Amino acid sequence: MKVYRIILSFIIMLFLGTMAIINFTFPDREFSEEENRMLKGKPTFSWETLKNGKFTKEYEAYITDQFPFRDFWVEVKASSERLLQKRDNNGVYLGKDGYLLQKVDKVDEEILNKNLQAINMFGKNNTGNKIYFLLAPNSVEILKNKLPPFASSENQLYIINSVQNKLDSSISFIDGYKALSEHKNEYIYYKTDHHWTSFGAYYAYNYLGSKMGYTPLAIEDFNVEKVTDEFYGTLYSKGNYRTASSDSIHIFKPKKEPSYTVEYLDTNTSSHSLYEFKHLNSKDKYSLFLDGNHALTVIKTDINKDKKLLVIKDSYAHSLIPFLTNNYGEIHVMDLRYFNMSVGNYMKENNIEEVLLVYNILSFVEDSSIMNLKFK
Numbered sequence: 480m481k482v483y484r485i486i487l488s489f490i491i492m493l494f495l496g497t498m499a500i501i502n503f504t505f506p507d508r509e510f511s512e513e514e515n516r517m518l519k520g521k522p523t524f525s526w527e528t529l530k531n532g533k534f535t536k537e538y539e540a541y542i543t544d545q546f547p548f549r550d551f552w553v554e555v556k557a558s559s560e561r562l563l564q565k566r567d568n569n570g571v572y573l574g575k576d577g578y579l580l581q582k583v584d585k586v587d588e589e590i591l592n593k594n595l596q597a598i599n600m601f602g603k604n605n606t607g608n609k610i611y612f613l614l615a616p617n618s619v620e621i622l623k624n625k626l627p628p629f630a631s632s633e634n635q636l637y638i639i640n641s642v643q644n645k646l647d648s649s650i651s652f653i654d655g656y657k658a659l660s661e662h663k664n665e666y667i668y669y670k671t672d673h674h675w676t677s678f679g680a681y682y683a684y685n686y687l688g689s690k691m692g693y694t695p696l697a698i699e700d701f702n703v704e705k706v707t708d709e710f711y712g713t714l715y716s717k718g719n720y721r722t723a724s725s726d727s728i729h730i731f732k733p734k735k736e737p738s739y740t741v742e743y744l745d746t747n748t749s750s751h752s753l754y755e756f757k758h759l760n761s762k763d764k765y766s767l768f769l770d771g772n773h774a775l776t777v778i779k780t781d782i783n784k785d786k787k788l789l790v791i792k793d794s795y796a797h798s799l800i801p802f803l804t805n806n807y808g809e810i811h812v813m814d815l816r817y818f819n820m821s822v823g824n825y826m827k828e829n830n831i832e833e834v835l836l837v838y839n840i841l842s843f844v845e846d847s848s849i850m851n852l853k854f855k
Contacts (some may be wrong), residue, residue, distance in 0.1 A: 571718030672712020
């Protein structure tokens with residue numbers, strides 16, 4: 480028995496020593512393609528950060544992110560947990576028909592209520608404007624029938640009803656659940672990503688028309704084009720279910736297509752397309768839509784030039800906005816995480832009288848930048 484312990488100790492020490500040498504030899508990675516996120520870099524040492532514990536915490540995160548062959552070990556962990564029949568991995572369920580579904584824990588009521596107060600204040604400060612709020616459920620709510628047995632998730636219908644009941648009368652609430660639930664058997668959510676697909680975005684656009692007073696184009700008015708079938712999204716990266724099948728991304732091009740001018744004001748770049756196809760060669764293929772996240776984007780078309788719309792949004796809006804260009808001549812797209820000016824002043828300077836807020840439930844209950852709306 481003693482010999483076995485010595486051999487085992489030697490193997491462990493050899494493994495740790497080998498890993499340390501490899502870790503010292505290999506250069507640090509900045510980005511993980513598999514996890515689709517930036518990796519922690521080596522923290523800067525100071526006696527102050529060592530004393531308050533910040534340095535050791537950051538160094539631990541650095542070692543974890545830069546561990547040799549990290550992607551391999553992450554897959555080993557995920558595979559072992561599947562063998563042990565763990566229902567979720569990193570908060571992602573492996574559901575029926577290959578769907579990955581994000582587990583929603585109990586929401587932070589404080590952030591939720593503060594975001595609601597901010598939106599209500601925004602409505603009261605802009606009573607002369609038409610303001611709409613589309614709150615979209617995530618796939619875990621619409622596709623509950625895909626969840627594995629005994630899986631649990633926060634009731635998003637309760638959140639939707641709570642938001643609607645607490646919303647000021649100056650804001651027109653648009654229930655994303657009603658827009659999507661009757662299409663739950665269609666491909667309205669990606670299997671490996673947290674976003675809705677272009678089909679889900681179309682049904683939201685169609686439903687919005689009856690609330691916002693525009694006539695949506697029928698689905699027959701579009702040429703639907705599959706631009707890739709090799710999309711692995713955020714839930715694939717987070718859940719590490721490497722056996723999951725890839726998604727397809729489609730774009731809807733109107734048969735009578737307007738001309739576009741798209742200005743990304745934060746990067747001082749422009750385009751004549753709503754789609755940046757270069758992203759199809761990257762991991763983050765969803766950035767195909769409007770080049771991903773920007774603080775402020777202005778889209779102009781050659782139809783309905785007198786109709787302006789401000790969209791305040793999360794990334795669910797990226798695949799929705801191309802549909803709206805068929806009904807608005809000018810669309811201003813604002814991401815409050817990066818936009819630091821007064822929204823009200825921006826609206827006045829650009830003569831914008833119609834506003835659409837678009838958020839999925841998960842980002843709405845987590846994104847503290849929405850609180851910026853309460854300022855005039």
